[in-house]
Amino acid sequence: MKTRMLTFQEVKKLSEAYSLIFGRNHLQISLAGLEPLLWKDDSVRIYDLIRELANFGFSVDITTNGYLLKKMSVMLARSGLRKCRVSVHSFDRELYRRITGSDYLNEILKEIDHCLDMGIDININRTLLNGFIDDIPKGINFINKRNIKAKFYDLLWVPQISEVWQGFYIHWKCVIDKYVVDLTKEIECIEIMHHRSRLRYHLIGGGAIEVKLFNENMHTSLQHCIDCPQRDFCKETFGEYIYFFPNKHIAFCNLNEKICLDLSMILKGTVEDIAEFLIKSFTIFMGINWKEILGTGRLQLYLNEVCNYKCSFPGDCNEQWCLSYKRFNKHFLFNQK
Numbered sequence: 001m002k003t004r005m006l007t008f009q010e011v012k013k014l015s016e017a018y019s020l021i022f023g024r025n026h027l028q029i030s031l032a033g034l035e036p037l038l039w040k041d042d043s044v045r046i047y048d049l050i051r052e053l054a055n056f057g058f059s060v061d062i063t064t065n066g067y068l069l070k071k072m073s074v075m076l077a078r079s080g081l082r083k084c085r086v087s088v089h090s091f092d093r094e095l096y097r098r099i100t101g102s103d104y105l106n107e108i109l110k111e112i113d114h115c116l117d118m119g120i121d122i123n124i125n126r127t128l129l130n131g132f133i134d135d136i137p138k139g140i141n142f143i144n145k146r147n148i149k150a151k152f153y154d155l156l157w158v159p160q161i162s163e164v165w166q167g168f169y170i171h172w173k174c175v176i177d178k179y180v181v182d183l184t185k186e187i188e189c190i191e192i193m194h195h196r197s198r199l200r201y202h203l204i205g206g207g208a209i210e211v212k213l214f215n216e217n218m219h220t221s222l223q224h225c226i227d228c229p230q231r232d233f234c235k236e237t238f239g240e241y242i243y244f245f246p247n248k249h250i251a252f253c254n255l256n257e258k259i260c261l262d263l264s265m266i267l268k269g270t271v272e273d274i275a276e277f278l279i280k281s282f283t284i285f286m287g288i289n290w291k292e293i294l295g296t297g298r299l300q301l302y303l304n305e306v307c308n309y310k311c312s313f314p315g316d317c318n319e320q321w322c323l324s325y326k327r328f329n330k331h332f333l334f335n336q337k
């Protein structure tokens with residue numbers, strides 16, 4: 001089956017429409033989900049797309065497993081990329097291999113150093129799995145030596161992993177209390193209106209650890225959330241990210257894809273048509289405050305449906321936990337270089 005993807009023209013058109021609505025200079029675009037460094041549209045590569053968006057005035061970040069950084073770091077450093085998040089789900093080589101299916105931990109850590117030397121702003125992303133956090137001190141040591149930040153994420157509940165989720169779930173607070181609090185010199189609260197605020201633990205050693213706080217208020221004030229069957233498991237806020245998927249759907253949260261806009265036809269129109277359609281739809285979906293809520297959020301682009309990793313639960317349960325894998329399922333390319 002052919003894998004679906006967003007084309008260069010589609011991304012360009014949607015971004016331009018977005019900038020017509022919100023103004024171009026403060027908008028953030030995140031390229032995330034599966035492996036965005038694998039994306040290409042004919043001869044246009046990911047760094048060309050980033051350059052185009054950055055030149056247009058967007059602040060662009062990317063989330064990658066880092067496997068292709070060696071090949072692309074020079075071009076990424078020149079592209080205008082604002083931030084590169086590298087997912088390192090364990091700093092223990094054997095556990096990293098068991099979780100990701102790749103034995104490249106040491107190479108990726110070396111490449112992070114190379115990227116930092118070239119001036120790329122690197123953050124580490126880490127999903128917390130209960131029973132598999134003994135390597136956290138190693139990770140803290142790594143970020144301290146480089147004065148960089150890591151973000152700890154709770155394991156997201158999705159219906160497809162509901163049977164095993166509880167066994168692997170650990171709240172970030174347990175990890176912070178065990179490994180981070182004693183090493184912290186200052187805790188900063190970064191308030192973000194309408195969305196999830198962040199707690200940033202500035203470490204004595206120079207690095208920082210960040211976590212997202214759940215925003216109960218958004219769950220109880222928005223009718224979509226009040227009516228949502230997933231609400232008891234959901235930790236997101238509606239509209240913090242606008243997700244644009246390869247099937248040309250836009251969704252307002254990761255868990256409830258039923259609330260979405262199908263852009264496949266309107267994307268064939270002009271940028272002005274798309275902007276008009278979005279304004280009308282946002283008003284219907286978000287109410288009169290839509291501009292305030294979405295204007296402080298991010299546009300997150302899932303560029304393609306391929307990945308070269310296979311993030312699975314370690315141990316006997318070999319189930320995959322990657323949300324994007326669960327969403328797109330079988331269109332994966334493993335170990336593509």
Ligand code: SF4
Binds near residue numbers: 230
């Ligand atoms: S899944 Fe989406 S609609 Fe449902 S509670 Fe969470 S943010 Fe709201």
